[in-house]
Amino acid sequence: xxxxxxxxxxxxxxxxxxxxxxxxxxxxxxxxxxxxxxxxxxxxxxxxxxxxxxxxxxxxxxxxxxxxxxxxxxxxxxxxxxxxxxxxxxxxxxxxxxxxxxxxxxxxxxxxxxxxxxxxxxxxxxxxxxxxxxxx
Amino acid sequence: xxxxxxxxxxxxxxxxxxxxxxxxxxxxxxxxxxxxxxxxxxxxxxxxxxxxxxxxxxxxxxxxxxxxxxxxxxxxxxxxxxxxxxxxxxxxxxxxxxxxxxxxxxxxxxxxxxxxxxxxxxxxxxxxxxxxxxxxxxxxxxxxxxxxxxxxxxxxxxxxxxxxxxxxxxxxxxxxxxxxxxxxxxxxxxxxxxxxxxxxxxxxxxxxxxxxxxxxxxxxxxxxxxxxxxxxxxxxxxxxxxxxxxxxxxxxxxxxxxxxxxxxxxxxxxxxxxxxxxxxxxxxxxxxxxxxxxxxxxxxxxxxxxxxxxxxxxxxxxxxxxxxxxxxxxxxxxxxxxxxxxxxxxxxxxxxxxxxxxxxxxxxxxxxxxxxxxxxxxxxxxxxxxxxxxxxxxxxxxxxxxxxxxxxxxxxxxxxxxxxxxxxxxxxxxxxxxxxxxxxxxxxxxxxxxxxxxxxxxxxxxxxxxxxxxxxxxxxxxxxxxxxxxxxxxxxxxxxxxxxxxxxxxxxxxxxxxxxxxxxxxxxxxxxxxxxxxxxxxxxxxxxxxxxxxxxxxxxxxxxxxxxxxxxxxxxxxxxxxxxxxxxxxxxxxxxxxxx
Numbered sequence: 001x002x003x004x005x006x007x008x009x010x011x012x013x014x015x016x017x018x019x020x021x022x023x024x025x026x027x028x029x030x031x032x033x034x035x036x037x038x039x040x041x042x043x044x045x046x047x048x049x050x051x052x053x054x055x056x057x058x059x060x061x062x063x064x065x066x067x068x069x070x071x072x073x074x075x076x077x078x079x080x081x082x083x084x085x086x087x088x089x090x091x092x093x094x095x096x097x098x099x100x101x102x103x104x105x106x107x108x109x110x111x112x113x114x115x116x117x118x119x120x121x122x123x124x125x126x127x128x129x130x131x132x133x134x135x136x
Numbered sequence: 137x138x139x140x141x142x143x144x145x146x147x148x149x150x151x152x153x154x155x156x157x158x159x160x161x162x163x164x165x166x167x168x169x170x171x172x173x174x175x176x177x178x179x180x181x182x183x184x185x186x187x188x189x190x191x192x193x194x195x196x197x198x199x200x201x202x203x204x205x206x207x208x209x210x211x212x213x214x215x216x217x218x219x220x221x222x223x224x225x226x227x228x229x230x231x232x233x234x235x236x237x238x239x240x241x242x243x244x245x246x247x248x249x250x251x252x253x254x255x256x257x258x259x260x261x262x263x264x265x266x267x268x269x270x271x272x273x274x275x276x277x278x279x280x281x282x283x284x285x286x287x288x289x290x291x292x293x294x295x296x297x298x299x300x301x302x303x304x305x306x307x308x309x310x311x312x313x314x315x316x317x318x319x320x321x322x323x324x325x326x327x328x329x330x331x332x333x334x335x336x337x338x339x340x341x342x343x344x345x346x347x348x349x350x351x352x353x354x355x356x357x358x359x360x361x362x363x364x365x366x367x368x369x370x371x372x373x374x375x376x377x378x379x380x381x382x383x384x385x386x387x388x389x390x391x392x393x394x395x396x397x398x399x400x401x402x403x404x405x406x407x408x409x410x411x412x413x414x415x416x417x418x419x420x421x422x423x424x425x426x427x428x429x430x431x432x433x434x435x436x437x438x439x440x441x442x443x444x445x446x447x448x449x450x451x452x453x454x455x456x457x458x459x460x461x462x463x464x465x466x467x468x469x470x471x472x473x474x475x476x477x478x479x480x481x482x483x484x485x486x487x488x489x490x491x492x493x494x495x496x497x498x499x500x501x502x503x504x505x506x507x508x509x510x511x512x513x514x515x516x517x518x519x520x521x522x523x524x525x526x527x528x529x530x531x532x533x534x535x536x537x538x539x540x541x542x543x544x545x546x547x548x549x550x551x552x553x554x555x556x557x558x559x560x561x562x563x564x565x566x567x568x569x570x571x572x573x574x575x576x577x578x579x580x581x582x583x584x585x586x587x588x589x590x591x592x593x594x595x596x597x598x599x600x601x602x603x604x605x606x607x608x609x610x611x612x613x614x615x616x617x618x619x620x621x622x623x624x625x626x627x628x629x630x631x632x633x634x635x636x637x638x639x640x641x642x643x644x645x646x647x648x649x650x651x652x653x654x655x656x657x658x659x660x661x662x663x664x665x666x667x668x669x670x671x672x673x674x675x676x677x678x679x680x681x682x683x684x685x686x687x688x689x690x691x692x693x694x695x696x697x698x699x700x701x702x703x704x705x706x707x708x709x710x711x712x713x714x715x716x717x718x719x720x721x722x723x724x725x726x727x728x729x730x731x732x
Contacts, residue, residue, distance in 0.1 A: 010542050016549035055597065056537065063597055083541045084593060085584060088606040092598040104545040104580075 003047075005031035007039040007065075008054040008081070013104075017052065017081075036060030043073055051078045055093070063096055070097035146448060149439050157432050164424040171417030176375045176387060179413055183389035183406040184373065186325060186335070190404055191393050197235060197318040198397040201294045201311050202276050204229065208309040209298035212241055216300075219249045219307055226252040237286040237312040241298075242267065244305065253286075261310075270295045270308050278397065280339065290315040290345070290354035315345075315354050330412035332384075336405040337393065338365060357381075364388065368403055377410060385410040450479050454486060466494035518698055526591070526636055533587040541583055548576045592639075600635045601627040601662055604642055604671075608660055615650050622661040628669055628725065637699045638671060638723065641707075644692050645673045645719050652684075653677030653717060664725065671721040680711030696721075 004021055006029055008014050018029045030048055033039035035057050043051065051069065055062030062080075069078055077099035082089070090101045208226070212219050219241045226239040230252035241250040246262025261267045269277040279293030291312035298307040326335055326347070335347040336357070346357045364378055373391040380386045387410050393402040411418075450473040460468035469490060470483040555569040587593070588610075595603035605621055612619045630638070642660075649655050655677030663670050684690060696707050705723035 010546070012546045013542060013549070016546055016553070019553055020549065056593070061597075083537060083545065083580070083584065085581075086588075086594065086606055086609075088602055088609065089594050089598070092594070092602050104541075104548075 002027045002049045003030035004028065004050045004052055005033065005039065005042055005048045006052045007033040007036070007057065008052075009034050009057045013054070021052075036062065036065035039065060040068060040072070043069065043076070047073075048076060051076055052081055053078050053098075054081050056082065063093075066093075066096055066098060145451070146440070146443050149443050150436060153435050153439055154432075157428065157435070160428060160431075164421065164428055167424065168417060168421035171420055172414050175414050175417050176389070179387060179406065179408060180373075180375045180389040180391075182325075183404065184391045186406060187391040187393050187404040189325070193318060194393070195396055197313060198278070198294060201236075201313060202296060202397070205276070205294065205296035205309045205311055208239070208241070209296050209307070212298040212307045212309060213300055216306070219243075221250070223250040223252070223254065226250055227254075235314055235317040237289050237291045237314045239309070239311050242295075242308040242310065244271070244307070249307065264293070266293050266295050266310075267308060270297050271305060274299065274303070274305060276397065286312050292318075329406075330408055330415075332409040332412065334407040336360065336407060338368065338403045338405060339401070368405065372403075380407070387413045446474065446477075447479065450474060450483065454479075454483055457486065457490070461490055461493075466490065466497055515698060515701060519702060522640075522699070523633075529590040530596075533590040533593070536583055536587050536590075537593075541580065541587075544576050544580050544583065548573060548580070551576070595635060595639050596632070599627060600630055600638055603635075603639050604660060604662060607639070607642065607646070611646050611658070615646075617650065617655060617658055619646070619658040619660065622659060624661060624663045626663050628662075628664070630669075634703055634723065637703065638669070638721065641696050641699055641721060642671060642673070644696055648692055649673070649675050649677065649717075652680075655716065667725060668722045669725050671723075673719045674716060676716040679713045679715055680709050680717045681713075682711075685709045685711070 004027055006014050006017050006021075008017070011034070014032050014034075018032070021027050021029050031042045031046065033042055037060055039051070039053070042048075053062060053066060053069075055066075057065075066078055066080070069076065078097065079100035079102060080093045080098045081102050081104060082093075083104050085103045093101050208222070208229075211222060211225065215221060222241060226241070229239050230236055236252075239252040240248050240261075242261050243249050246260055246264070246267050248261065264279070266277045266279040274297050276294065276296045279295075285291065292315055293310055293312055295308050295310040297305045298309055300306050326333065331350060337345045337347075338360070344357055344360045345354055347354050359381060361378065361381070364376070367376060368374075368388070368390045371390075375387060375389045377385065377387050386407050388405055388407050390403050390405040393404045453473050454470050457468045457470045469487045471487070473480055473483050551569050551573050555566060555573075558565065592603050592606060594606045608619045608621045611617065646658070649658055653675045655675035657676050659674045661670075661672045661674075663672075685693065687693075693707075693709070700707055700721065700723065703723055705721060707722075708720045709717065710720070711717045
């Protein structure tokens with residue numbers, strides 16, 4: 001079972017995402033965080049398979065959280081969930097260490113596929129998470 | 137006056153005063169010459185007077201001598217055959233007058249037959265020229281003025297023939313006139329002449345007889361300058377200056393001694409040492425020259441003092457103040473510089489001008505400071521307004537994103553979920569939900585466009601290079617001008633204020649290209665060089681003109697400059713007609729403490 005932690009400051013968004021994720025039998029939402037610090041605390045306490053991270057949260061900057069995660073837990077893939085669809089934004093996020101990139105609009109349809117891809121890649125290779133992921 | 141250029145005022149004054157002394161100097165020399173001429177004339181007049189007096193006296197003496205000798209001659213004729221008996225008479229005559237040194241009667245052989253001096257009876261006179269002349273001319277004859285001495289006294293022989301009734305000479309009576317006696321009047325006058333003076337008698341027969349004033353004696357000089365003699369013979373009377381036989385400079389005044397008894401001309405020459413003769417004129421000349429030198433010295437010293445006190449010191453004060461003023465010291469003044477005159481008025485005018493200038497400069501400085509302050513305030517206000525606008529954009533963008541965006545996202549998720557979990561599939565509801573999802577997607581895209589225009593989140597999240605890359609893509613996509621970025625790998629980490637300013641400048645440049653350049657391609661380069669961040673935007677449009685760059689109403693360009701000003705940045709617009717425009721923005725990379 002793939003264990004996912006969701007970081008988003010909107011509870012309704014978290015609920016929606018959880019609903020979508022939980023529909024897949026192989027994936028479970030093992031944790032939720034409403035800001036960056038909360039997420040780091042949870043990740044330090046428990047190992048997750050995938051982190052779903054919204055970059056625009058109050059408090060700690062989303063990119064800083066991402067960088068910190070790559071320092072502390074470089075093996076955990078981080079999928080960025082954002083409202084910005086620009087390719088430049090996606091490229092920079094991936095360059096910053098993200099393993100995947102999803103816009104929230106497409107999340108409903110395409111959320112599960114990246115997770116399974118991420119896990120598959122992580123289990124078959126010791127290399128860092130592949131940067132090139134399908135973009136929405 | 138060209139020769140005065142470059143010389144000091146003092147030197148020019150000295151020259152002017154020296155010029156003023158030139159006529160005085162000439163006058164002194166002229167007066168000296170006049171004085172000398174007057175003295176020479178006086179000597180000449182004295183010589184003339186001497187000549188006349190000597191001639192008169194000689195005439196008188198010769199007249200009386202002739203009368204006396206004529207009587208003696210008659211007595212000789214009367215005492216025919218016994219002239220020797222006349223010796224007593226001759227002795228008496230000799231005793232009567234000291235003017236006669238001796239008397240004598242000669243026979244036709246020239247032997248003395250009777251004499252006032254018995255000791256000279258055997259003396260022969262046949263060799264004497266005057267004896268021969270008497271025998272020949274049968275009339276009174278005078279001897280020469282030289283060579284004859286009796287008892288040490290110079291004498292002049294005068295001889296008269298004793299003629300019988302047939303006019304035949306039977307004897308010759310003569311008298312030896314004492315020259316020192318007959319010229320006593322002259323000698324008295326000569327005694328008044330300066331020491332070293334000399335009287336000389338010259339006759340036509342090379343005869344010379346000189347009377348030495350100091351010694352009071354006649355003598356025959358060893359030689360008399362022949363050139364002088366010729367000169368005097370030619371002019372008869374006058375004065376001339378020449379050296380004597382001893383090399384002493386003398387003044388010679390000469391005049392004819394016109395005796396009626398003399399058939400040959402005799403000149404009387406008065407010779408006075410020039411140094412003594414012209415002593416008075418030389419003394420006056422020396423005194424005048426001394427006075428001139430003293431006057432000149434006093435004048436020059438006066439000029440030295442007066443020019444320094446009344447002109448130069450004051451001029452120096454004016455020059456000093458002028459230079460200080462020129463060097464920027466507007467408080468420089470000349471002040472009081474002595475007496476009230478033209479220079480004082482000039483100094484006063486200068487001070488008034490300096491005061492006026494200082495006041496004007498102070499006013500201008502005040503205005504400039506006020507203007508600078510006002511401009512700084514305007515800049516600060518503009519910067520503040522931009523900042524406020526930027527903050528407002530950020531706030532609105534975030535608000536839209538956080539509220540509307542999240543809401544639409546949630547609605548989209550929920551609708552997707554509903555669509556997926558509807559228990560009974562209804563085509564109509566399914567289509568409705570799909571339609572709603574499309575509307576929501578469009579709204580999200582539109583929402584995103586609006587927030588990106590307000591404030592691109594990529595600028596805040598990933599910095600200037602990423603934001604410019606995004607803007608390049610957006611520009612190409614939305615405007616239709618092929619815009620591309622030259623890859624340099626340069627990604628500066630700038631304070632947010634600088635990053636925002638540069639990004640907005642970049643947007644302004646792109647807007648200008650879109651509006652005015654008529655370009656088809658745009659190339660953007662972000663790089664670093666010489667400690668500066670360099671942003672270059674090149675287009676292939678018509679090329680911006682100089683007047684457009686300097687147009688005071690080009691507010692877009694003005695905004696670019698004003699945005700750069702707080703950070704010490706610069707912008708250069710280089711337009712080439714028909715070839716495009718290159719805009720180069722330079723910004724010192726070291727931050728200036730701006731962390732906005």
